[in-house]
Amino acid sequence: MIRILLALCLSSQAVLTAVADDWPQWRGTNRDGISGERGLLQEWSEDGPPIRWTARDIGSGYSTPSIADGRVFVQTNDEEQEFALALDEKTGEELWLTPIGTVGRNRGPQYPGTRSTPTVDGDRIYCLASGGELVCLEAATGNRIWDVSFKEDFEGVDGAWAYSESVLVDGNAVICTPGGSTASLAALNKMNGEMIWTSQASDAGSAEYASVMVVDALPTKIYVQFLRKGLVGVAADSGEFLWLYGNTIDPGANILTPIVEGKRIYTAGSRTGGSVIELGDDAEATPEELYFDRALGASIGGAVLIDDYLYGTSRSAMFCAEFSTGEIKWTERALGAASICYADGRLYVRSHDGAEVALAEPSPEGYREMGRFEQTDRSETRAWPHPVVANGALYIRDEGVLHCYDVRLRTATRAASPRAGD
Numbered sequence: 001m002i003r004i005l006l007a008l009c010l011s012s013q014a015v016l017t018a019v020a021d022d023w024p025q026w027r028g029t030n031r032d033g034i035s036g037e038r039g040l041l042q043e044w045s046e047d048g049p050p051i052r053w054t055a056r057d058i059g060s061g062y063s064t065p066s067i068a069d070g071r072v073f074v075q076t077n078d079e080e081q082e083f084a085l086a087l088d089e090k091t092g093e094e095l096w097l098t099p100i101g102t103v104g105r106n107r108g109p110q111y112p113g114t115r116s117t118p119t120v121d122g123d124r125i126y127c128l129a130s131g132g133e134l135v136c137l138e139a140a141t142g143n144r145i146w147d148v149s150f151k152e153d154f155e156g157v158d159g160a161w162a163y164s165e166s167v168l169v170d171g172n173a174v175i176c177t178p179g180g181s182t183a184s185l186a187a188l189n190k191m192n193g194e195m196i197w198t199s200q201a202s203d204a205g206s207a208e209y210a211s212v213m214v215v216d217a218l219p220t221k222i223y224v225q226f227l228r229k230g231l232v233g234v235a236a237d238s239g240e241f242l243w244l245y246g247n248t249i250d251p252g253a254n255i256l257t258p259i260v261e262g263k264r265i266y267t268a269g270s271r272t273g274g275s276v277i278e279l280g281d282d283a284e285a286t287p288e289e290l291y292f293d294r295a296l297g298a299s300i301g302g303a304v305l306i307d308d309y310l311y312g313t314s315r316s317a318m319f320c321a322e323f324s325t326g327e328i329k330w331t332e333r334a335l336g337a338a339s340i341c342y343a344d345g346r347l348y349v350r351s352h353d354g355a356e357v358a359l360a361e362p363s364p365e366g367y368r369e370m371g372r373f374e375q376t377d378r379s380e381t382r383a384w385p386h387p388v389v390a391n392g393a394l395y396i397r398d399e400g401v402l403h404c405y406d407v408r409l410r411t412a413t414r415a416a417s418p419r420a421g422d
Helices: 150-154 411-416
Strands: 051-056 066-068 071-078 081-088 094-102 119-121 124-128 133-138 144-149 168-170 173-176 185-189 195-199 213-215 222-227 230-235 241-245 259-261 264-269 273-278 288-293 303-306 309-313 318-322 328-332 338-343 346-351 356-361 368-374 388-390 393-398 401-406
Touching: 066 119, 066 388, 071 401, 094 133, 119 168, 133 173, 144 150, 168 213, 213 259, 259 303, 264 303, 303 338, 309 338, 338 388
Parallel strands: none
Antiparallel strands: 051 401, 066 071, 071 081, 081 094, 119 124, 124 133, 133 144, 168 173, 173 185, 185 195, 213 222, 222 230, 230 241, 259 264, 264 273, 273 288, 303 309, 309 318, 318 328, 338 346, 346 356, 356 368, 388 393, 393 401
């Protein structure tokens, strides 16, 4: 049984009026790495933000947490078994623990473990084990409602490091990526798991490590996903394969979840580079490549689009580029390879190889760091789980541990360091 130990940090300081925002799925509400939070610290002291609580001995894995309705959900594994774990958002206490499937086999360098982020939709959550088992659970209890197997039910073909996507719930459907020629993508009824459609993108290859995004700026809504042979577009109503774009294929792994802005899509590979493509009103037409640059190779750490500027991390540095033109504004070592998210005018940057977590002001003028600290309980494993900001808290997940930091702006802090315009 996974054991939770808690370290609680309480404060009597008054918290300023703020706008809270859940983080119910991979990369937040809109799957873009952006939180709607307001009223957060704009700079950090040398010690960093205070710890609200720490959950220890939660097991292994690379899953990023999701937060909704007072609960924190994360996937974890203990040897060959994967679990969904629910914690109390205020205290970090364990609420329930449910087996969801098996650890998928790694082919090549060994990084076994659960990777997907639970997707919360109302009173249900949807979890994908790296072995290919997709389960729907009651959010309050963890009780299983339905399950399917990508490999057994869809003849799915996974990548060298097993299944990693975080499934999309869109309306009444769960959109997922079994991979292979039988069901490159699939839409399932979210209530019972029954198949709605499958998409046969025969030339697209196996599932990789990105997650599905919606493009709804066209007359016909489509889904886009990064498979082994490239980025594909499929019709949302039928799964019909529309097009494939292959210029950003990474020879190792296609990981970046695409960034969608209207009809434009940013896609990238860490070893190849990044590009923005533009779709026409005809959903079946091949997208037009607006630009490609090897320096724009974001990947496992993600990227965010803020005010027409793209902020991302490559294998060794952070960059800023103008989204509309591709013009690189700056590159900076910062924390090296890292994962990022955005909330309340700040970028949260989490190192993959070290213990550092940084706060930075997004600006095309240059990298402007507003504080950094070193995470405690840092394991020897690469820190691939992304930072998450929800309801005044910053979540940092590592091997066996989940830290919850209080990043709310308080009265005392505001008086000492007023924000611009106050």
